[in-house]
Amino acid sequence: MKDFLLRYKSWGKEGKAGFLISPAFLWLLLFFLIPLGIIFVYSFCERGNYGGVNWNFTFENYKQVLNPVYLKTILYSFWIAILNTVICLLIGYPMAYYISTRKSTVFKNILLILVILPFWTDFLVRTYAWLVILREGGLINTILLQMGIIQEPLKLLFTDLAVIIGLVYGYLPFMILPLYASIEKLDPSLIEAAYDLGANGFNVFWKVILPLTSPGIIAGSILVFVPTLGAYITPDLLGGAKVMMIGNLIQQQFLKVKNWPFGSSLSFIVLIIVLALLIIYIKFGEPEVEK
Amino acid sequence: MLTNIKEGKLLKKNIVQIKDVVKRFGNVLALDHVSLEIPSGEFFSILGPSGCGKTTLLRLIAGFEIPDSGEIFLEDKMINSTPPYRRNVNTVFQNYALFPHMNIYDNVAFGLKLKGIGRAEIKERVMRSLDLVGLSGMGDRKPRQLSGGQQQRVALSRALVNEPPVLLLDEPLGALDLKLRRQMQVELKSLQKRLGITFIYVTHDQEEALTMSDRIAIMQTGKIEQMDIPPQIYERPRTEFVANFIGISNLFSGNLRNGNGKIYTLTTSDGFEIKATGEGIRPERNATVMVRPEKIQITPGEPKNMSHNINILQGKIEDMIYLGNVIQFIVKLKEQKLIVLEKNYDKTFEFKPDQDVFVSWDIYSTFVLSERVENERLFAQV
Numbered sequence: 001m002k003d004f005l006l007r008y009k010s011w012g013k014e015g016k017a018g019f020l021i022s023p024a025f026l027w028l029l030l031f032f033l034i035p036l037g038i039i040f041v042y043s044f045c046e047r048g049n050y051g052g053v054n055w056n057f058t059f060e061n062y063k064q065v066l067n068p069v070y071l072k073t074i075l076y077s078f079w080i081a082i083l084n085t086v087i088c089l090l091i092g093y094p095m096a097y098y099i100s101t102r103k104s105t106v107f108k109n110i111l112l113i114l115v116i117l118p119f120w121t122d123f124l125v126r127t128y129a130w131l132v133i134l135r136e137g138g139l140i141n142t143i144l145l146q147m148g149i150i151q152e153p154l155k156l157l158f159t160d161l162a163v164i165i166g167l168v169y170g171y172l173p174f175m176i177l178p179l180y181a182s183i184e185k186l187d188p189s190l191i192e193a194a195y196d197l198g199a200n201g202f203n204v205f206w207k208v209i210l211p212l213t214s215p216g217i218i219a220g221s222i223l224v225f226v227p228t229l230g231a232y233i234t235p236d237l238l239g240g241a242k243v244m245m246i247g248n249l250i251q252q253q254f255l256k257v258k259n260w261p262f263g264s265s266l267s268f269i270v271l272i273i274v275l276a277l278l279i280i281y282i283k284f285g286e287p288e289v290e291k
Numbered sequence: 292m293l294t295n296i297k298e299g300k301l302l303k304k305n306i307v308q309i310k311d312v313v314k315r316f317g318n319v320l321a322l323d324h325v326s327l328e329i330p331s332g333e334f335f336s337i338l339g340p341s342g343c344g345k346t347t348l349l350r351l352i353a354g355f356e357i358p359d360s361g362e363i364f365l366e367d368k369m370i371n372s373t374p375p376y377r378r379n380v381n382t383v384f385q386n387y388a389l390f391p392h393m394n395i396y397d398n399v400a401f402g403l404k405l406k407g408i409g410r411a412e413i414k415e416r417v418m419r420s421l422d423l424v425g426l427s428g429m430g431d432r433k434p435r436q437l438s439g440g441q442q443q444r445v446a447l448s449r450a451l452v453n454e455p456p457v458l459l460l461d462e463p464l465g466a467l468d469l470k471l472r473r474q475m476q477v478e479l480k481s482l483q484k485r486l487g488i489t490f491i492y493v494t495h496d497q498e499e500a501l502t503m504s505d506r507i508a509i510m511q512t513g514k515i516e517q518m519d520i521p522p523q524i525y526e527r528p529r530t531e532f533v534a535n536f537i538g539i540s541n542l543f544s545g546n547l548r549n550g551n552g553k554i555y556t557l558t559t560s561d562g563f564e565i566k567a568t569g570e571g572i573r574p575e576r577n578a579t580v581m582v583r584p585e586k587i588q589i590t591p592g593e594p595k596n597m598s599h600n601i602n603i604l605q606g607k608i609e610d611m612i613y614l615g616n617v618i619q620f621i622v623k624l625k626e627q628k629l630i631v632l633e634k635n636y637d638k639t640f641e642f643k644p645d646q647d648v649f650v651s652w653d654i655y656s657t658f659v660l661s662e663r664v665e666n667e668r669l670f671a672q673v
Contacts, residue, residue, distance in 0.1 A: 189384050195376050196382045208390060212390075
């Protein structure tokens with residue numbers, strides 16, 4: 001150990017840095033890059049009869065993605081992901097703004113803890129809770145029936161609405177936290193300067209607050225959009241058999257249909273699309289404030 | 292804007308009037324029944340230590356705060372609850388508050404665009420305004436690419452381009468280094484004269500206020516202590532606070548007797564008799580008188596041309612501090628110490644510490660302050 005420490009001290013800056021990040025690098029290599037490579041190879045193979053692959057090169061799996069049935073699922077996933085991102089932004093922005101503009105630090109921290117509080121319980125358990133709330137004999141229907149507002153129980157569970165509710169609930173904190181960080185950084189005197197120069201509330205928001213908090217909007221949107229696109233638990237539990245997103249399709253291909261190569265090609269396509277979107281964002285969408 | 296003639300003097304119209312304004316923040320009384328009037332075209336400074344309410348007063352005029360009671364008038368219109376974007380004033384902020392996501396041109400054009408002015412006119416006015424502050428050709432840059440002094444000029448240009456009748460400046464030079472600050476003081480003053488705009492200038496820098504202002508209001512704990520032209524503020528501070536805040540003051544406290552008309556005699560606790568002037572002062576009470584250090588002469592022997600218009604005290608040099616153009620002496624009298632500033636000429640160096648000396652000054656340089664000294668401190672330095 002002593003020898004090692006002595007040797008460590010003799011390494012240069014680069015060597016030390018390399019040594020310190022090696023565990024993280026190894027971890028990613030073993031559990032991310034290598035599996036990704038396997039998926040990539042699989043996606044060009046023929047399917048085996050009982051799962052697995054036959055080692056024959058083919059483009060069939062990628063052609064199959066263009067089949068309207070699957071294309072619809074992919075487009076639907078994008079639609080849901082965009083919808084979820086927009087709703088999270090519309091709800092999250094006022095919340096983040098309210099929290100970050102409170103004067104009392106204690107009150108601010110209490111609100112932030114409330115935003116993070118759901119993470120103390122497992123996501124799966126919380127999704128089951130929505131099942132209890134939304135089902136026919138569930139909380140919402142019982143209350144509405146008791147109050148006489150409705151005569152028949154509403155069909156809430158296993159609908160697009162249920163999926164959206166579950167997703168917004170699940171990903172809202174990921175929108176609020178980066179928004180909070182960037183609104184918090186906003187210099188209040190800039191808002192006053194805009195008012196002073198003749199901007200009313202609307203103009204102050206559009207011309208000063210919104211552009212200056214765009215890093216938070218972009219970060220929050222990426223943090224919500226990307227995981228929603230691959231969402232699996234929420235559409236599976238709250239959408240039932242009716243709602244299928246890419247995540248569910250991939251799961252089905254691997255575990256039920258036993259078509260590993262097609263599942264792999266679907267995975268890869270999602271990965272490529274997300275990557276492309278991120279590159280476009282970074283290249284063209286990077287706000288000038290951050291440069 | 293000349294409206295009426297009074298006592299043979301031309302009086303300018305008051306552009307800003309503040310009447311008995313009170314503003315509280317929680318339990319803190321930020322402004323305590325403040326009233327003032329600012330004539331059009333004046334360079335008016337509000338001077339005071341931090342927390343005295345000077346910035347609050349400025350923010351009330353700008354519209355960022357609303358008074359709890361009292362009235363604020365701008366060009367004869369009551370504007371108590373007019374939102375800032377409908378007030379005909381502009382502000383230069385302490386940290387400049389330039390919009391970081393816009394270039395210099397767009398920063399300066401911001402106010403004009405909101406007013407719906409045509410593109411060509413906006414361009415012309417922005418160019419003229421940038422030219423005015425010596426920044427033509429900088430329009431494409433971003434605020435962070437400019438130095439502190441340049442950013443300060445952009446902030447000024449962004450406010451002036453709207454041609455407000457009143458410009459509010461909140462310690463605009465506070466973040467600049469001393470040399471640049473001096474230069475900007477001169478530029479600001481000449482700009483103000485040239486444009487004829489009323490400047491309301493908040494600062495805690497007494498030198499800045501003295502050199503630039505037509506009039507100064509000195510504030511403490513939410514109240515205006517004194518409002519006057521700079522020489523009057525320095526030569527005739529009304530209260531102990533003002534005397535200490537502006538420059539260095541030697542204060543004596545003791546029992547005050549009326550001598551002869553406007554001449555009073557103060558007897559200190561250690562037995563010195565000091566003659567002082569004052570007007571409308573009630574005698575036969577404890578009071579404080581003051582004299583500026585540079586008004587005092589220091590001599591090895593008793594001053595020759597003795598007249599009864601001179602205060603003469605005997606003391607001992609305790610310390611000599613070399614300040615370049617002047618020498619500062621600390622002279623110990625019986626119990627109290629006195630600060631004396633003497634010009635630096637060769638003879639000044641003949642004095643030595645522990646030497647017995649006489650200090651003397653004209654009684655017309657000594658005057659009675661309107662507030663009693665709270666403690667036994669007999670000289671103070673700010």
